[in-house]
Structure formats: structure tokens, C-alpha cells
Amino acid sequence: MTDTVRTPARSRVLIAALGLVALTVAVLQTAVVPVLGVIAEQLPASPVAVSWAVTANLLAAVASTPLLGRLADLYNKKRILVVVLGVVLAGSLLAATTSTLPLLIVARVMQGVSYALYPICVAILREELPEDRVGGALAMLSGALGFGGGMGLVATGLLMHGSAGYHRVFWLTTIFTALVMIVAMAIIPSRPANGEGTVDWLGATGLAAGLSGLLLAITQGGVWGWAAPPTIAVAVLGVVILVAWWWWERRLEHPLVSIEMLTRRAVLLTNLATIFVGTGLYFGFLGMTQFVQMDRATAGYGFSASVLYASLVFLLPGAIAGVVTATLSGRFIDRFGARPVLVTGALTGVVGFLALAVAHDRTWQVIVAGVCVNAYISLAYGALPALVVSEVAGRETGVATGVNAIARTVGSSIAAAVVAVLLSHVSSRTGLPPEHSFVVIFVAGAVTAALALALIAMSRSTKRTATTTVDSLAMNHEWG
Incomplete structure (x- = not known):
């Protein structure tokens, strides 16, 4: 570590650059989902065939993230990061220019490696920043993830207003990824490789x-x-x-991944909790998005919202609350520790999901509940990687946080499947899912938040160094 990254100004610039990289992950993850129906109509293709644009993306993510995390631990982290961004950029450009489903799926596979960007960013932070700034910086990255997801939805709503072509979304990801790549190349320091071992x-x-x-x-x-x-x-x-x-x-x-590390009590329970947080993310994201778009005149519930209206009115307040919460959570983690912050966040999530389940007839009720759910996700996304980082050696940071990111992806996939099953049962009278299907989704979100809370409460580290590294995280943390 050099003295240049110890100064608050340079630290903030580095954190902002890595936050922008993390933003890319979230935008790529959420921007495509609302336009799957448009893709199916404009190609044309069946909804089942188009669903592979999401499935292939997730498969690429789980296949590549641990490996790329390991490569970042062993070799020049900036170089690995730039290569990944280059692949994502090529995939975005291919998606923006092709009009065939097979090539679109190939493009989504290439975009799937973007999931590895977050663990690589965490590894860079740990290498570049003093230990007392890592916790707050992780919270900033988590805020970027939460905010990026919301902004991806809003941007999609704006771009797809009217009868626009789906290619606009991929031109957005192309331009955005290119800008992020330029920022990363200009700002992130390049350090010689200092890892030990080989790639399995x-x-x-x-x-x-x-x-x-x-x-x-x-x-x-x-x-x-x-x-x-x-x-x-x-x-x-x-x-x-x-x-x-x-x-x-x-x-x-x-x-590739140390089994001793994976089975360490704190790491194991934290990764299991991350699966439940990932399910909560999609129970909230998919559940709220589809609920507010239901035609109230036909279904008897919902708000008949368009994609744009749903994004700006119902989802944007939660996204903003999420980034504010994540920003503040860095100070909370420094002062109180990662576990108390995560437990508080999980309790907030339980309240938010239960509120959605029992009171969702008015706009303000859904917005307030959505703010609570987003606060929970943002706090969890900041605290969970911090807990993992506290339990592993510096040379294992990339692969350890990569596994944690995969746990989140698996959880999100499970939730997406559950939501699809619940909403596939439609009323013979209206042709739409009954209201109680959404109630089940929101109750499931509350249950998963409670399970995450229980697992984190049981995940006390047996290592003295772990509890002092992140749960205390240097009480004298300064942001300049």
C-alpha cells in the first residue's frame, strides 16, 4: 500500500470510481428484466425462449465469478477488472446491434461476467485502503449496488416509453460500460501481483x-x-x-476455494444468510414491480402503473433511501459493528415486508414499505461482505467475496422461481394472479429476512482478530 491512497481525498476518488464499477453490476442486472416482454414481441420469440436471456446471464455469473475472484487474488487486480469490463462492453455492443435471439443470449452470457466486478472491487479496496476505511468503503459499494438497481429500472422506464425498441436498453449499457472502463483505467492504481499459489x-x-x-x-x-x-x-x-x-x-x-475457509462457522453462516438476503431482494423487486402494474379495474388490486410510473413513483424513493442508508451504514458499522447493523437492517426488512403484506391499497403505503425493504437490502449488502472480509486473509478476499456474491445470486434465482410459480396461477375470472399470491410473496420476504437475522446472530466469530477487524472497524474512521 502506498501513501497516496492513505489521503482522504485520494481515498474518496478511488471509492467513487469503484462505486461506479459496482453501479455497472446493478444496472446490467435490473435494466433487462422489464423489457423481456418487449424482446419477445420484437424479435419475435416465445417468452420461454426469451427467458434464456436471463438464465444464461445467471449461469455465466455463477460459472465465472469464483474463478475471476481467484484470478484477482493472484494477479494484477486492475488488469483483471479492465478485462472483465472489456468483455461486458463487447457483450453490450453485441446485444445492442443484433436482432436474433441466439446472439442476444450469447451477449447476455458475456454480460454475466459483470457479477465478478463487485468482489474484484472489494479486493482492490482491501489492497489500497487502510484497514480502518474498508468497512465504510464497502458500505458505499453496497449503496451503489442498491442505487444502480433502482436507476436501472428508472432508465429503462424512460427509454421504453411508448413503442421504443429494446435495443435502446443495450445501447445504454454499452455507453455506460465504456465510460466506466475509461474511469477505471484512469483512476484505479495498478499494483504488481502479490498472490501465492496457482489457479485450480x-x-x-x-x-x-x-x-x-x-x-x-x-x-x-x-x-x-x-x-x-x-x-x-x-x-x-x-x-x-x-x-x-x-x-x-x-x-x-x-x-480454488479453501474448504477450511468455507466451513469456518462465521463464513458459512454469513453465506447462508446472504442466500436469504438475495431472496429478499427479488421478493421485493419482482413482487412490488408486478404488484403495482396490476390493472386495478380488472384484478381489484394494484395501481395500473406503467413501467415508467412504477419506476419513478414506487421504486425510485426506495432506491434513493437505499443509497442514503448504505452511505450512513459505513459510519454505523464503524461505531457499532457489522453484526448489529445487519440485525437492525433485517428487522427493518421484516417490518417492511409485513407492512406490504397487510397494507398495500394506497400509494404511500407501498412507498413507505418499499423504503424499509430497500434500507434492509442496502444495510445487508454493506455488512455481509464486511463480515466475510473480516474472516479471511487478504490473499483470499476476491474468491471469498466472489462466493458470497454467488450466494446472493442463488438466493435471487430461488426467489425469482418462487415468484414465477406463485404468479403463474391466475384467476379464471380475471386472467390475473389473485391478490393472495402477492401476499404470500411479501410474507416470504419477511420470513427470509428473519432467517437472515437468526443466522447472523449465530455467526459470532471464534477468531479474535475477526471481531476487531470489521465489527469494530477502527472507531477513529475519518472521511476527511
Whole structure:
């Protein structure tokens, strides 16, 4: 670490640049979902076929994130980051210029590597900043994730107003990624590689195959049938491969992911809690988005909101509250510790989801509940990586936070599948999902927040250094 990044001004510039990179992840993740129906209409293609634009993106994410995190631990982090941004840029450009579904799916696979950007950013922060600034910086990154998700929806609503073509969304991601790449190249320092060991390519292949099998069963089970032979086959194959991968990694001196690290009590429980936080994210995001767009005259509930109206009125306040909460959470983590902040956030999430379940007839009720849910997600996104970082060595930061990011992705995929199942049952009278389906979604969000709270409460570290590193995080933290 050099003295240049110890100064508050340079630290803030670096954090802002990495926050912009994290923003890319969120925008790419949320901007495409609202236009899937438009893509199906304009290509044309069936909704089932177009759903692969999301599924392929998630499969690429789980396959690439741990490997890219490991590469960042071993080699020049800036170089790995720029390469990933280059792949994302190429995928965005391909999506913006193609009008065939197969090439669009290829483009979404290329965009899927963007999920690795967040753990690489965390590894860079840990390498560049003094330890007493890491917790607050992680909170800023989490704020960028939350804000980026909301702004992605708003931008999509603005771009797709009227009968616009879906290519506009991908031109947005192309331009945005290009600007982020320029900022990253100009601001992020380049350090010589200081990692030890080699890349376990066989382990990377096995982990990618096993996780992809499980994720494929989750995302396509509703289409294939949950008890259908293809669903069962890919799920079982995924489990078998992961068991073999576990056995293989335990034998290696330099594994892709340390099994000892994964099974450490605090890391294991934190990753499990992250799965539940990921489910909460999508229960809130998908549940609220679709609920407010329901035609009240037909369904008897909802607000008949367009994509633009839903984004600006119902989702934007929560996104703004999320980024404010995440920004403040850095100071909260410094003063009170990551666990108390996360427990407080989870309680807020329980309140928000339960409020949505019981009171959602008026606009202000949905907005206030959405603010609570977004505050929960933002606090969790800031505290969870901080807890993971506190438990691992610096040389394991990238891969450890990569696994944590995958846990969040798996949780989001599970929630998306559950929402799809619940909303697929429509009323014979209206042709729309009954109101109680949304109530179940919001109650499920409250349950997952409560489970995350319980797991974090049980995740007390047995390492003295861990509790002092992040749970205290240097009480003299200064932002200049």
C-alpha cells in the first residue's frame, strides 16, 4: 500500500470510481428484466425462449465469478477488472446491434461476467485502503449496488416509453460500460501481483458445472416441470459434481476455494444468510414491480402503473433511501459493528415486508414499505461482505467475496422461481394472479429476512482478530 491512497481525498476518488464499477453490476442486472416482454414481441420469440436471456446471464455469473475472484487474488487486480469490463462492453455492443435471439443470449452470457466486478472491487479496496476505511468503503459499494438497481429500472422506464425498441436498453449499457472502463483505467492504481499459489482450473470447471446444474434446475424448473426428468437430472448432476468438487479441493495445497475457509462457522453462516438476503431482494423487486402494474379495474388490486410510473413513483424513493442508508451504514458499522447493523437492517426488512403484506391499497403505503425493504437490502449488502472480509486473509478476499456474491445470486434465482410459480396461477375470472399470491410473496420476504437475522446472530466469530477487524472497524474512521 502506498501513501497516496492513505489521503482522504485520494481515498474518496478511488471509492467513487469503484462505486461506479459496482453501479455497472446493478444496472446490467435490473435494466433487462422489464423489457423481456418487449424482446419477445420484437424479435419475435416465445417468452420461454426469451427467458434464456436471463438464465444464461445467471449461469455465466455463477460459472465465472469464483474463478475471476481467484484470478484477482493472484494477479494484477486492475488488469483483471479492465478485462472483465472489456468483455461486458463487447457483450453490450453485441446485444445492442443484433436482432436474433441466439446472439442476444450469447451477449447476455458475456454480460454475466459483470457479477465478478463487485468482489474484484472489494479486493482492490482491501489492497489500497487502510484497514480502518474498508468497512465504510464497502458500505458505499453496497449503496451503489442498491442505487444502480433502482436507476436501472428508472432508465429503462424512460427509454421504453411508448413503442421504443429494446435495443435502446443495450445501447445504454454499452455507453455506460465504456465510460466506466475509461474511469477505471484512469483512476484505479495498478499494483504488481502479490498472490501465492496457482489457479485450480479443474476445480474452477467443477464448481462452475455444479453450480450451473443447480441454478439451471431452479430457473427452468417452472418451465420443464419441477418433477420432470430434466429438472431432476440436472439438479442431481449438479449435486454430484459439487460433492466431487468438494473432495477434490480438500486434497489441494492451493485450491480454488479453501474448504477450511468455507466451513469456518462465521463464513458459512454469513453465506447462508446472504442466500436469504438475495431472496429478499427479488421478493421485493419482482413482487412490488408486478404488484403495482396490476390493472386495478380488472384484478381489484394494484395501481395500473406503467413501467415508467412504477419506476419513478414506487421504486425510485426506495432506491434513493437505499443509497442514503448504505452511505450512513459505513459510519454505523464503524461505531457499532457489522453484526448489529445487519440485525437492525433485517428487522427493518421484516417490518417492511409485513407492512406490504397487510397494507398495500394506497400509494404511500407501498412507498413507505418499499423504503424499509430497500434500507434492509442496502444495510445487508454493506455488512455481509464486511463480515466475510473480516474472516479471511487478504490473499483470499476476491474468491471469498466472489462466493458470497454467488450466494446472493442463488438466493435471487430461488426467489425469482418462487415468484414465477406463485404468479403463474391466475384467476379464471380475471386472467390475473389473485391478490393472495402477492401476499404470500411479501410474507416470504419477511420470513427470509428473519432467517437472515437468526443466522447472523449465530455467526459470532471464534477468531479474535475477526471481531476487531470489521465489527469494530477502527472507531477513529475519518472521511476527511
